[in-house]
Amino acid sequence: MDSELCKKAKNGDARAFAMLYESVSGRLYSTAYYMLGRKEDAEDIVMDTVADAFAQIRSLRDPEAFEGWIFRIMMNKIRRKRGSYIGEPVRLNEDISASPQTDADEKAALWKAMQSLQEEDRAILILDVIDGYRSDEIGRMLNLNPNTVRSRKQRAMVKLRRLLGGENDD
Amino acid sequence: MTESKEKLDNTAVEEMMRRNMPVLDVPQSLSPETVAANLESSRKIRNTPIYIIVRTAVAAVLTMAVGIGAIYVVRGGTGKGRAKEASDIFMETDGYPSEESFSYSTETKPSDVSESKDGGLSTNGSYEEPVQDGTEHFDADKERVFSVQMATGEERIIDTDIAYSEALEIRMAYDANENARETETCLINIRESTLGTAEIYIMALEEGDISFELLNGEDPVMMADITVTE
Numbered sequence: 063m064d065s066e067l068c069k070k071a072k073n074g075d076a077r078a079f080a081m082l083y084e085s086v087s088g089r090l091y092s093t094a095y096y097m098l099g100r101k102e103d104a105e106d107i108v109m110d111t112v113a114d115a116f117a118q119i120r121s122l123r124d125p126e127a128f129e130g131w132i133f134r135i136m137m138n139k140i141r142r143k144r145g146s147y148i149g150e151p152v153r154l155n156e157d158i159s160a161s162p163q164t165d166a167d168e169k170a171a172l173w174k175a176m177q178s179l180q181e182e183d184r185a186i187l188i189l190d191v192i193d194g195y196r197s198d199e200i201g202r203m204l205n206l207n208p209n210t211v212r213s214r215k216q217r218a219m220v221k222l223r224r225l226l227g228g229e230n231d232d
Numbered sequence: 233m234t235e236s237k238e239k240l241d242n243t244a245v246e247e248m249m250r251r252n253m254p255v256l257d258v259p260q261s262l263s264p265e266t267v268a269a270n271l272e273s274s275r276k277i278r279n280t281p282i283y284i285i286v287r288t289a290v291a292a293v294l295t296m297a298v299g300i301g302a303i304y305v306v307r308g309g310t311g312k313g314r315a316k317e318a319s320d321i322f323m324e325t326d327g328y329p330s331e332e333s334f335s336y337s338t339e340t341k342p343s344d345v346s347e348s349k350d351g352g353l354s355t356n357g358s359y360e361e362p363v364q365d366g367t368e369h370f371d372a373d374k375e376r377v378f379s380v381q382m383a384t385g386e387e388r389i390i391d392t393d394i395a396y397s398e399a400l401e402i403r404m405a406y407d408a409n410e411n412a413r414e415t416e417t418c419l420i421n422i423r424e425s426t427l428g429t430a431e432i433y434i435m436a437l438e439e440g441d442i443s444f445e446l447l448n449g450e451d452p453v454m455m456a457d458i459t460v461t462e
Contacts, residue, residue, distance in 0.1 A: 080268035087264060092256045101259075108262050109270075116271050169252045191249045210457045213443045214377070217452060219242050226248065227240035 068125035071116070079116050086129050089193045090136055096176075096188050097140045107143060111136040133203040137185060144181060175225040183218035186211055378456040382418075382436040390432040390456070394448060396424035401447045402432075417442040417460050436460040 070078035083090075090111065094104035115132045122131055176184055182204065189200045190211075197211040204211070240248075260266060382388060394400060400422050417440040425431040432446065432454075439460050446454040 076268045076271035079271060080264040083267055084264040087258045087262060087267075088255045091258045091262055092254075095256060096253055105259060105261055108258075109267075112262075112267050113271070113274070168248065172248055172252050187249070188253070191246045192253050192255060207441050207443075207457055207459070209441050209443045210377075210379075213445070213455060213457075217445075217455065219245060220452075222245050223240050223242070226245060 065125040068119070068122070068128060072120050072122070076116065079119065082128055083112060083115075083132070086132060090133065093133070093185075093188055093193060094136060094140060096192065097181075097185060098143060103143060107136060107139050110139055127202075130199055130202045133189075134205070137203055140185075141181070171226060175222050178225060179218050179221060182206075183214050183221075186215050187218050187222075190215055378454065380434070380456055380458045382434070382458060382460050384436050384438060384460055384462060386436045388434045388436075390434070390454075391425055392430050392432065392446075392454070394430050394453070396422075396428055396430045398430070398448060400430050403445045403447055403452075418458055420444060422446075432456075434458065 064082070067078045067082050071082055087108075090108050091104060094107045095101065098104050098107065111132060114135055118135075122128060176187070179187070185204060186200055189195045189203065190197070195203070197208040197215070200206070200211045201208040206214075378390065380388060402420055402422060417436070417438055419433075419435040419437060421433045422430050423433050434456075436458070437460070439462055441457065441459050443455065443457045445452040446456075
């Protein structure tokens, strides 16, 4: 992470902040979308996150921690947002999820299986598999011990394998 | 779905996730250019004289309200009844339950423990906390993750509602010594309780983190993350 950009952003330079944001924007949006399943909510969450992060960037001491820090702000917002979904099924907007390379049945099965995971386990899988973060980085984002991240990922994978592959216990 | 009937390994599942859940391009509303423009304009609004006047006025009104409220509380607090009332309100709103709601009997029988609506455990109606640090009972019907903080030398018992005679096994996660029950951090054992159920005995040995799973056959029924501090 560019410490010069971070310094400028701390001094209120919105352009510098936007350049910092650019390096994580795709992963922020994808994570929000796959956690919430709604395009509009994902956009709102990322916008809120960006506004809060810009307002609070003075509190960020280590420029290297920017990525984990902004994700942590967003994951807290997602947690609160999902609390308001109780009782409502979460479905992926087809305009985004449709892709010519993928099979609609496979996508539906995967999404259904992902929905059956605990929220935090789903976040761990998305951050790990889709975004490519390490367990220590995910631990900082979700306020979890890296060992916990690894063991919960393993547990979530076992569950996904069972649901997707018809794997038996034996 | 081509792989639906085949056994999948982790790599296949990860590939399936990457195929179906790629990193997306951000919409125009979230492009760095739009974001920079929005932040710039909101900063300009914050710096306009009218905004500063309104912000200052709101801050002044809030300060006055807080001051008046403080005077009211100080004056009202001289009466015993009000003081008691204020104390009760404090106890209810400071985020900590009263002492009674934490009461927990170590003699609790499994039949006395039931699930509350929010997923917490209810022990004779007096314990409504969901699983958290220090929770000492778990229900085998529901996968649970315990987060336990202990000091070196401390002992902890987690009682279960699983019969001791059933095949139970402890598996240490990410420990070189698979299935070990003694590590540098903790000594962990399964024992039979006086009720014939399995209880997990943990003794903290040295500072560190350790995770373990309790297996009933091949099924993980409980996972615990233990942090031992000095």
